[in-house]
Amino acid sequence: MNKELVEKIKNDPNYKELVSKRNGFALKLSILMLAVYFIFILTIAFVPKVLGTPISPDSVTTIGIPVGMAVIIFAFVLTGIYTKRANGEFDDLNNKIKNSIKDKQ
Amino acid sequence: MNRAFIFLIIGTIAVFASDVISGEVQKQSLNLSAIVMFLLFVSGTLGITYWAAKKTKSAKDFYTAGGGITGFQNGMAIAGDYMSAASFLGISGLVYMKGYDGLIYSIGFLVGWPIILFLIAEPLRNLGKYTFADVASYRLRQTPVRTLAASGSIATVVLYLIAQMVGSGKLIQLLFGLQYEMAVVLVGVLMILYVVFGGMLATTWVQIIKAFLLLSGASFMAIAVMAHYDFSFGSLFAHATELKGIEIMSPGGLVSDPISAISLAVALMFGTAGLPHILMRFFTVSDAKEARKSVFYATGFIGYFYILTFIIGFGAIVMVFQNPEYLDLAKQAIDGGSPILGGSNMAAIHLSHAVGGDFFLGFISAVAFATILAVVSGLTLAGASAISHDLYASVLRKGRVDSMTEMKVSKIATVVLGIVAIIMGIAFENQNIAFVVGLAFAIAASANFPILVLSMYWRKLTTRGAVIGGTMGLSSAVILLILSPVVWVSILGNKTAIFPYEYPALFSVTIAFITTWFFSITDNSQGAKDEQEAFEAQFIRSQTGIGAEGASSH
Numbered sequence: 001m002n003k004e005l006v007e008k009i010k011n012d013p014n015y016k017e018l019v020s021k022r023n024g025f026a027l028k029l030s031i032l033m034l035a036v037y038f039i040f041i042l043t044i045a046f047v048p049k050v051l052g053t054p055i056s057p058d059s060v061t062t063i064g065i066p067v068g069m070a071v072i073i074f075a076f077v078l079t080g081i082y083t084k085r086a087n088g089e090f091d092d093l094n095n096k097i098k099n100s101i102k103d104k105q
Numbered sequence: 106m107n108r109a110f111i112f113l114i115i116g117t118i119a120v121f122a123s124d125v126i127s128g129e130v131q132k133q134s135l136n137l138s139a140i141v142m143f144l145l146f147v148s149g150t151l152g153i154t155y156w157a158a159k160k161t162k163s164a165k166d167f168y169t170a171g172g173g174i175t176g177f178q179n180g181m182a183i184a185g186d187y188m189s190a191a192s193f194l195g196i197s198g199l200v201y202m203k204g205y206d207g208l209i210y211s212i213g214f215l216v217g218w219p220i221i222l223f224l225i226a227e228p229l230r231n232l233g234k235y236t237f238a239d240v241a242s243y244r245l246r247q248t249p250v251r252t253l254a255a256s257g258s259i260a261t262v263v264l265y266l267i268a269q270m271v272g273s274g275k276l277i278q279l280l281f282g283l284q285y286e287m288a289v290v291l292v293g294v295l296m297i298l299y300v301v302f303g304g305m306l307a308t309t310w311v312q313i314i315k316a317f318l319l320l321s322g323a324s325f326m327a328i329a330v331m332a333h334y335d336f337s338f339g340s341l342f343a344h345a346t347e348l349k350g351i352e353i354m355s356p357g358g359l360v361s362d363p364i365s366a367i368s369l370a371v372a373l374m375f376g377t378a379g380l381p382h383i384l385m386r387f388f389t390v391s392d393a394k395e396a397r398k399s400v401f402y403a404t405g406f407i408g409y410f411y412i413l414t415f416i417i418g419f420g421a422i423v424m425v426f427q428n429p430e431y432l433d434l435a436k437q438a439i440d441g442g443s444p445i446l447g448g449s450n451m452a453a454i455h456l457s458h459a460v461g462g463d464f465f466l467g468f469i470s471a472v473a474f475a476t477i478l479a480v481v482s483g484l485t486l487a488g489a490s491a492i493s494h495d496l497y498a499s500v501l502r503k504g505r506v507d508s509m510t511e512m513k514v515s516k517i518a519t520v521v522l523g524i525v526a527i528i529m530g531i532a533f534e535n536q537n538i539a540f541v542v543g544l545a546f547a548i549a550a551s552a553n554f555p556i557l558v559l560s561m562y563w564r565k566l567t568t569r570g571a572v573i574g575g576t577m578g579l580s581s582a583v584i585l586l587i588l589s590p591v592v593w594v595s596i597l598g599n600k601t602a603i604f605p606y607e608y609p610a611l612f613s614v615t616i617a618f619i620t621t622w623f624f625s626i627t628d629n630s631q632g633a634k635d636e637q638e639a640f641e642a643q644f645i646r647s648q649t650g651i652g653a654e655g656a657s658s659h
Contacts, residue, residue: 001642001652009645019648026223033223037216037370044209044356045366051205052355060346061339062354068208071216072408078219083401086227087394094649101651 009097018093025085029078040071138467139280146318146475147295150311157303157310164508167304167515168235168490169388172655174309176395180402182309183386185316186483187214187403188410190476191272191542193319194450196411200418201426201452204345204353207418211411213370217377218407222400225378228561228647230387230396234654236487237384237553238495241560244639246568246632248500250556253575255495257552258381260579262488263525264545265382266481270530271538273477279447280454280470286531292477293527299482300489300519305389308482315479318472320406323413326453326469329460330420345422353422365606372610376546379553382487393650414453421452424459431455485522492518540591543608547586551578551613555621561647564640567625567633574621581616585609 009015043050051064161167174182192214200207233239238254270289277288299307334340346354377383387396425431427443436444445455457469493515498506556575559566586592588604606612625633646652 001646006642006645009649009651010641015645015649022648030220030223033216033219037212037374038367040212041209041366041370042363045363048356054354059339060342060351060354062205064205064208064355065338065342068205068212069412071212072411075215075219076404076408079222079401079404082219082222083397086397091394097649098651 176398570625578617
């Protein structure tokens with residue numbers, strides 16, 4: 001990639017939009033995942049009894065079971081949300097950038 | 106080459122078949138269906154290897170299967186790499202022993218995946234060619250950074266291989282009645298065949314087939330267990346607690362204090378994002394779009410698999426625990442309690458017999474064997490690419506090497522790694538190797554991950570910072586683990602550990618990031634300035650994929 005091309009892409013509004021939108025989105029989702037996981041693991045470390053509470057008085061199933069399952073499903077859903085937006089909106093922006101420099105490559 | 110290949114296949118099958126047949130006479134009959142299914146798997150996958158060998162013509166084909174794997178296929182292969190025999194048998198065994206703690210453990214293994222997708226997958230695909238060292242050294246000095254990244258890769262791969270080989274020897278010994286050494290040699294030879302002849306294409310398809318078989322088998326077991334309880338988790342748990350007590354439904358002693366909890370989380374999350382055999386898979390797809398899909402599917406398969414292992418662990422509690430058929434009477438006579446044959450890691454294997462009889466036990470045993478083969482093949486290929494692509498082609502020959510020679514070197518490296526794995530597997534048979542996988546994750550998290558992620562996102566990273574930081578991360582992970590209770594007390598027999606926590610990652614990862622940061626910002630050399638200036642072009646390529654490696658033309 002030559003200097004001229006770097007300058008051109010760097011100043012392309014589509015590129016700026018792509019970078020800020022995607023990295024912002026990726027960062028938000030990462031923080032969300034980390035927050036959910038660390039709340040889960042720190043609850044276990046500090047107050048293990050919370051997740052050991054039965055979901056109803058006559059049941060042996062504890063709150064921990066649906067919460068654990070929910071963390072797994074949450075992780076999967078997050079990857080789905082990101083992939084959908086990135087393969088649509090972000091790739092469209094990216095294609096605009098690629099088309100604008102087609103003659104220069 | 107093809108003739109040599111066919112000869113080797115026939116030889117291997119003949120040796121294996123004659124040994125198991127002669128061994129079969131004295132052993133229990135339950136192994137017959139396992140052996141038939143295993144031979145079917147081996148001949149099928151060797152057929153694939155033969156097909157792949159004909160398509161593997163260049164170094165690119167060898168390392169990345171030509172870059173033409175789809176997102177779905179790659180997702181399955183990544184999931185396959187992650188669903189090792191250790192995680193299938195180990196996590197279901199942990200659930201069987203401790204109930205809820207097994208779920209905590211598997212969640213830790215899963216949550217790294219979204220982070221890999223959001224931060225690593227696309228830049229990795231856009232910047233790299235064959236190995237993650239391509240990305241780490243993209244704008245830094247090749248020789249030192251590649252040497253470091255390759256050392257981190259090889260250390261991770263070899264440690265992981267030792268754990269897999271020892272585990273496989275013991276498992277196969279138990280399931281098929283084969284001698285330990287024989288089992289280790291068999292795994293080593295088959296793995297060399299897959300990788301040397303079929304490269305990444307064969308390794309990927311072996312992994313996909315195995316992942317499919319493992320998910321099908323585990324699904325069947327979970328459904329059979331649930332059907333027994335009219336698909337009510339409540340009655341399954343109620344019955345399980347009657348046998349094992351109410352504490353299996355709550356968090357137990359797995360994470361005892363906050364520091365250990367966070368440290369384990371750091372090791373699992375960042376370690377996953379630094380495993381060379383996983384990172385390598387992102388180069389097998391055509392572009393960033395397929396790389397994203399790979400992680401999406403992989404996360405789905407892995408999450409589903411962990412839910413299955415949780416049900417399987419509880420299924421084993423209700424159907425295997427205290428079942429006289431699976432009781433280890435000799436062990437019970439000494440230790441008391443209700444130990445099962447082969448230890449708690451065999452819980453899933455016994456459950457397969459309880460729900461599906463000898464035939465299904467054979468199927469699951471064969472799948473467990475196939476799992477080992479597929480995982481060690483991926484590991485070996487990752488190690489071989491670090492040796493041939495990073496150390497030989499880039500460091501030693503400074504890139505002045507043709508694709509055929511590079512491929513030849515990686516095949517030699519594969520054979521050498523295979524032999525090393527066999528020797529280590531035999532040498533470590535009676536050693537306590539519980540710490541080995543933990544060490545592999547700690548090194549991946551402390552040496553590989555910080556350099557990789559900083560090289561992608563941090564403009565100011567310099568060669569000096571990366572080399573010192575990566576070396577500090579690697580050595581602190583190793584030293585802290587030696588001083589921790591896992592090695593200092595359990596293996597070396599000292600009374601108290603010098604480093605009090607079982608997982609060093611929180612400290613070693615922090616050390617790696619801080620030293621990398623410090624030695625980068627204080628680097629005022631001209632080289633450092635050039636490296637920082639080169640960031641812009643690298644960042645554009647990582648974000649847009651302009652100039653990235655495409656799929657090969659054929």
